[in-house]
Every structure is written in C-alpha cells, then in structure tokens.
Amino acid sequence: MLRVGNCSGFYGDRFSAVREMLTGGPLDVLTGDYLAELTMLILGRDRLKDPSLGYARTFLRQMEDTLGLAHERGVRIVANAGGLNPAGLAGELRALAGRLGVPVRVAHVEGGQLPLDDGALTADAYLGGAGIAACLDAGADLVVTGRVTDAALVTGPAAAHFGWAPDAYDALAGAVVAGHVLECGAQATGGNHPFFRRYDVRRPGFPLAELHADGSAVITKHPGTGGAVDVSTVTAQLLYETRGARYAGPDATARLDTVRLTREGPDRVRIDGVRGEPPPRLLKAGITRLGGWRNEVVFVLTGLDVDAKARLVREQVEDAFARAGARPAEVRWELARTDRADAATQETASALLRLVVRDPDRRAVGRAVTGAAVELALASYPGFHVTAPPGRGDPYGVFEAVYVEPGAVTHTAVLPDGRRVPVPVSAPSTAPLRDVPEPPLPEPLPPGPVRRAPLGLVAGARSGDKGGDAHLGVWAETEAAWRWLAHTLTVERLRELLPETRPLPVTRHVLPNLRALNFTVTGLLGEGAAARARFDPQAKALGEWLRARHLDVPEALL
Structure with missing residues (x-):
C-alpha cells in the first residue's frame, strides 16, 4: 500500500497544511497542486518582471518550515510548484536544504514548453507522471515539476512504487481517479460541499489516498481532523471540472462511468472498478x-x-x-x-x-x-x-486550450545527481477520443403529487471552469431521486432554469454509477477565468444557482 496525501489545491491554499499532513498520521508521499490556468498567467507576469521567478514562492517558504520534518518522517514530497521554472525552484530548494543541513535529494521535471507566438505569455503542455516516477526511482526525496496534469502528482509516485508498466491502463486509471479526488485538497473532505451543514467544515482536514497495486484506493484523512470523507464528498470532487465518461490524460484515459464508490467505514471511501484506456493521441496544452x-x-x-x-x-x-x-x-x-x-x-x-x-x-x-x-x-x-x-x-x-503532437514537446527528468533523462511518451491511442454512448436511463418514478421546491433539496451540485467552458456536475443521493433527476434535468430544462446558458451549446453526460449528470456549457466564461468576463468568472457558484432554482419536485422525495 502507498499512502499519498495532498497539502495544496491552489497557489495560496492553507500555508500550514504541509505541517498538518506531516504530523497528522502515517504518510509515504505528500503532494501539492499549485497550478491552475489562472496561476500560469500570474507566474508568467512574475517572470516578465524577474526571469529568475516563475514558480510558486509559497512552496519555498513552506519547505523552509517543514523540510527537516519530512526528512525525519521519511515522507517524499512531489509538487508542481515549479510552474514555469522548475529548475529555478529546484536550485533554490537545494540551497535551502544546504542552509538547513537537511540531506534531501532534490530532482525536478522540465519540458512541455511550446514556442511562444506573438502575444503569448505562457504555452505549456500538460505532461504525465512518468518523469516524476523516473525521479523517484532514482532516489529523489523531493520532486518539483512544471505544468503536469493534476493527477500526475499521484500516478507518478504510484507507478514508481508499484512498478506499473506504461500500458497498465486500469491501474493507472485508478490512480488518475484518486489523483483527481486529492488534487483540490479540502474539497474532498467537505469543503465547498452543497450539503455543508452535515459536516464540521470550520477547518476541514486535507485528504489522503491509500493506493493499492491494482489501482484501487481508499480516500480518507488523518484522524481528528475536521470535515468528513463520505460517498457524497468524494462524488462531489469526482464531478468537479470533468465532462464525459472518458477522463483523458497523458498517462491513461480513465472511464468515470466504471468508478465504484463504497463506504468502508467512518471517513473511508473505497474507489475501485476503474477501467482504463490508452491516452489520447494528442497532448492538451494551455x-x-x-x-x-x-x-x-x-x-x-x-x-x-x-x-x-x-x-x-x-x-x-x-x-x-x-x-x-x-x-x-x-x-x-x-x-x-x-x-x-x-x-x-x-x-x-x-x-x-x-x-x-x-x-x-x-x-x-x-x-x-x-x-x-x-x-x-x-x-x-x-x-x-x-x-x-x-x-x-x-x-x-x-486562456486558450490547444492540442499538440507529443513529439512537439520535451519531457525530461533531472535526477538528484544532475543527470538528464529523456522521458519516453506512452503509446497513445490511434483512435480519436469520443464520448461514450449514453447509457440506459433508470426507470422513471411513477406519477404522483408534486410540490414547487428548490432542486437543491434533492440534488447536490458542484461546478467549475476549464478555459472558457463551465462544467456542472449534479448528483442524487438516493435511487428514487436519481430516477427522477435523470429524466427531469435535461438540457432543455437546464436552459430554462439557467437562462444565461440558453444561447450556448450545452452537452449532457450520464454517469449512472455515481447517480450523476455532468453538463458542459461551452463559452459561458468567455476567454477564461483570467478574462473576468462574468460575475462568477470561474463558474464556482453555477451549481449553487441551479440548486436554488424552483421546479416541480415529487412530494415523495421531499
């Protein structure tokens, strides 16, 4: 088993989370996600002012506080805090370790940069976890990367620990799903949850995953920390900023329609059954x-x-x-x-x-x-x-998303001894990435009396952004509510409830295992969060607006 924790969901997350995760209980690897689409723009502006910058400076200060503690406890650290300058951050970390007298082996992953065309500030492909795995295999205690997928922070350590081959797609897909649950920190432990009143979320703990060799995992948190881990909190994070049944990445394409969630005990949810497919032919770049x-x-x-x-x-x-x-x-x-x-x-x-x-x-x-x-x-x-x-x-x-041939970018693991190891590209699928055909819907509820009420009384929702598109996941927590929701919340009904979506393309995906619907509203956010074209530029509260809208709800569900 490999215990992988998370201490950051964005650049600016809880500073003390690194120490809390290191002292709260057993851990093998601690990961931190510092890069969002908006963050790349911020780091690009930093680099314009000072070419030696371009990384998340918060992470360096966190390591000054906790590097010795991580070494004492034998916890390896993997973070994408390198941003646009992982080599610069790695150099600063080596200097810091020397000043502190902590004998840690620092490695970094670089590559993924595209040529900057006129007006571009940053241009980076989303790399997978193979470079991280190479660094860990070479004995690194601390690995910093640039723009990798959020899930790569988990697939890399898992592949290194279990020795997965690049085509172990089911196992890799399981790690992708676990990584997606961990990536946003406390959102997996009750933070930003639509039914927040169930939980003590005054200071939720950060999540961790107990990963197994077959790619299955148990999501949990350190004992005594706030918040909660249950099927609902994990479902909410699984639906966050995803779209269809195929969740594509450079390590594997995870089939979200195969995910099974099972309560294993207090604050423990098992994820298994995840099927994987080869990664798509092209790499996503931002x-x-x-x-x-x-x-x-x-x-x-x-x-x-x-x-x-x-x-x-x-x-x-x-x-x-x-x-x-x-x-x-x-x-x-x-x-x-x-x-x-x-x-x-x-x-x-x-x-x-x-x-x-x-x-x-x-x-x-x-x-x-x-x-x-x-x-x-x-x-x-x-x-x-x-x-x-x-x-x-x-x-x-x-922000603009583009897709490039893997051969158009480099991917290099710079090992603790300074050796530079090119990372081969996983064999991608030759087939285009397609949506999974819509599965059969459940039997509708029999007719009965209805009452005008907010949708949020019977459904949860979580929403967010990918470039200029908004993603909105909606789920039911009982089978009866799912039978109603699946037939009621069509694209047409969504447009009625959220009039701002009426002129835009809207796509619905059905995920029966999660009792969930996932909607993509193309173009709602204009040119992306950094453009601030909308009152809620990242669509964070789009789901809560939907839950507050009234429609005829069967009284049996209320």
Whole structure:
C-alpha cells in the first residue's frame, strides 16, 4: 500500500497544511497542486518582471518550515510548484536544504514548453507522471515539476512504487481517479460541499489516498481532523471540472462511468472498478496571453426608484463616452437587486449597478471611464456613491486550450545527481477520443403529487471552469431521486432554469454509477477565468444557482 496525501489545491491554499499532513498520521508521499490556468498567467507576469521567478514562492517558504520534518518522517514530497521554472525552484530548494543541513535529494521535471507566438505569455503542455516516477526511482526525496496534469502528482509516485508498466491502463486509471479526488485538497473532505451543514467544515482536514497495486484506493484523512470523507464528498470532487465518461490524460484515459464508490467505514471511501484506456493521441496544452485592459465601477443605488436610477446613470455614462469619442471596445452593465423593501439597514436598502469595460488600449478604460464616473458625483441620482474610487484599469488575461503532437514537446527528468533523462511518451491511442454512448436511463418514478421546491433539496451540485467552458456536475443521493433527476434535468430544462446558458451549446453526460449528470456549457466564461468576463468568472457558484432554482419536485422525495 502507498499512502499519498495532498497539502495544496491552489497557489495560496492553507500555508500550514504541509505541517498538518506531516504530523497528522502515517504518510509515504505528500503532494501539492499549485497550478491552475489562472496561476500560469500570474507566474508568467512574475517572470516578465524577474526571469529568475516563475514558480510558486509559497512552496519555498513552506519547505523552509517543514523540510527537516519530512526528512525525519521519511515522507517524499512531489509538487508542481515549479510552474514555469522548475529548475529555478529546484536550485533554490537545494540551497535551502544546504542552509538547513537537511540531506534531501532534490530532482525536478522540465519540458512541455511550446514556442511562444506573438502575444503569448505562457504555452505549456500538460505532461504525465512518468518523469516524476523516473525521479523517484532514482532516489529523489523531493520532486518539483512544471505544468503536469493534476493527477500526475499521484500516478507518478504510484507507478514508481508499484512498478506499473506504461500500458497498465486500469491501474493507472485508478490512480488518475484518486489523483483527481486529492488534487483540490479540502474539497474532498467537505469543503465547498452543497450539503455543508452535515459536516464540521470550520477547518476541514486535507485528504489522503491509500493506493493499492491494482489501482484501487481508499480516500480518507488523518484522524481528528475536521470535515468528513463520505460517498457524497468524494462524488462531489469526482464531478468537479470533468465532462464525459472518458477522463483523458497523458498517462491513461480513465472511464468515470466504471468508478465504484463504497463506504468502508467512518471517513473511508473505497474507489475501485476503474477501467482504463490508452491516452489520447494528442497532448492538451494551455496558452495564456495578456488580452487587454479592464476597469470596473460599482454604483450604489439606495432606496426607491432603483430601476430609474440605474437607467439615469447608464444614460449619463454612455453620453459621456459619446461626447468624448472614447467608448471602450466592450461595455457591460449589470444591475444586482440586492436591495430590500423597508430595509432596517442602509446596506440592505441598496442595489449595485456594475459597469465593466474592456479594451486593448489602457487609455480607453482609464481616464475616460474614471472621468465619466467621477464627474457624476453631484449631478446624477440621489444618494450617488460608488463602492470604491475608479482606478486606471488593470490588465486581464485570456486562456486558450490547444492540442499538440507529443513529439512537439520535451519531457525530461533531472535526477538528484544532475543527470538528464529523456522521458519516453506512452503509446497513445490511434483512435480519436469520443464520448461514450449514453447509457440506459433508470426507470422513471411513477406519477404522483408534486410540490414547487428548490432542486437543491434533492440534488447536490458542484461546478467549475476549464478555459472558457463551465462544467456542472449534479448528483442524487438516493435511487428514487436519481430516477427522477435523470429524466427531469435535461438540457432543455437546464436552459430554462439557467437562462444565461440558453444561447450556448450545452452537452449532457450520464454517469449512472455515481447517480450523476455532468453538463458542459461551452463559452459561458468567455476567454477564461483570467478574462473576468462574468460575475462568477470561474463558474464556482453555477451549481449553487441551479440548486436554488424552483421546479416541480415529487412530494415523495421531499
């Protein structure tokens, strides 16, 4: 058995989690995921200012606090904190180990970079776990990587420990699924869970997986830590930012429709039955660019006549743009009716009118917008004020997913002794990646009385982003609720409940083993989270909006 824990789900996660995981109980490998699509843009901007940067500096500070502890306990550490500069981070870690007098062997994985075209800030392919495995096989205690898949942080250590061949697809797919559950840290232990009131999530612990040679795993957490691990928390994370039954990666394609979840005891959920297929022919890569400039002003509208006040200020600002001949390329207005009638506080008597502008030219979002807003201070609606003084504008980024031949990028394991070992590419599938045919739906519930109620009373949901697309997983926790949900929540019904999705392509996938539906809403997030084109730019709360929508629910389920 191999015990693999997680201590980070993003750049900025709980600083103390490394120490908590090292001291909380037995562990063989501790992993940390620091890279999201947005993070690559942040690291790219860091590197523009200082070419020696480009890695997650938080990780270096965490190692200063815990490197000796990890060595004492014999825990190996694997993290993708190297970002755009894994060699630079590895060098800093070696220097740190020398200063601390801790004899750890540091290795790193590099490669995956694509040539930067005009305007590209970063361009990196998602590598698999084979480079990590090579480093661990060579005796590394600490391995840092650049842009690898989140699951590679688990497939690499598992392949090294169990000696899996590159074509052990079932076992590798099991590790991919376990890695996907671990990658977002406390989201697997009750964090961000739709039924959060069941659990004590004031400070949830971080998850770990007990992996076995056949690729099966038990998801659990250290004793005495907060949160919980049950079938519902694991289901929620399994559906996070995935789409169809085939979950593709460079190590293996995991068939999510074969996953079985079984409660094995308190805070223990077994994952088994996972079938694997060869990886797809092409590697996914992410390109980030600086897309232009963005500015925002939020007008506060208090008391009576909110719609008329909003109409007035919109007309005034648009007129100012026209007179100046400087209307930004994109102008968006959104009125959030947060106000209440006869409110007991001024804040709850107020609505928010949000103006967002974007343009390739910073001047178009700076002085023109600031002047248009500020000059209205004494000449607009009664009670005029804004949440913050308008600024000069900030740069925003865009993300683009592309697919490249594996031979177009390098993949190199730099071992503790400095040797550079090229990592061969796993034999990919020659067949294109296709959706699995929709499985048969369960028998519908027999007709009966219904009541108008929120969907969230009978279904959980979790949502997130992949580039410009939103992913939304919805699941039922009883067989009766699943029989109703599978027939009720069609693409057409989803569009009715979430009107913002109506003009966009929506795809539904059915996962009966998980009693779940997974929806992909193409283009909802524009050019990705960094572009901040939407109020919720990463679609984190899209699922909660859906759960709050009312429809006719069978009384038997309520």
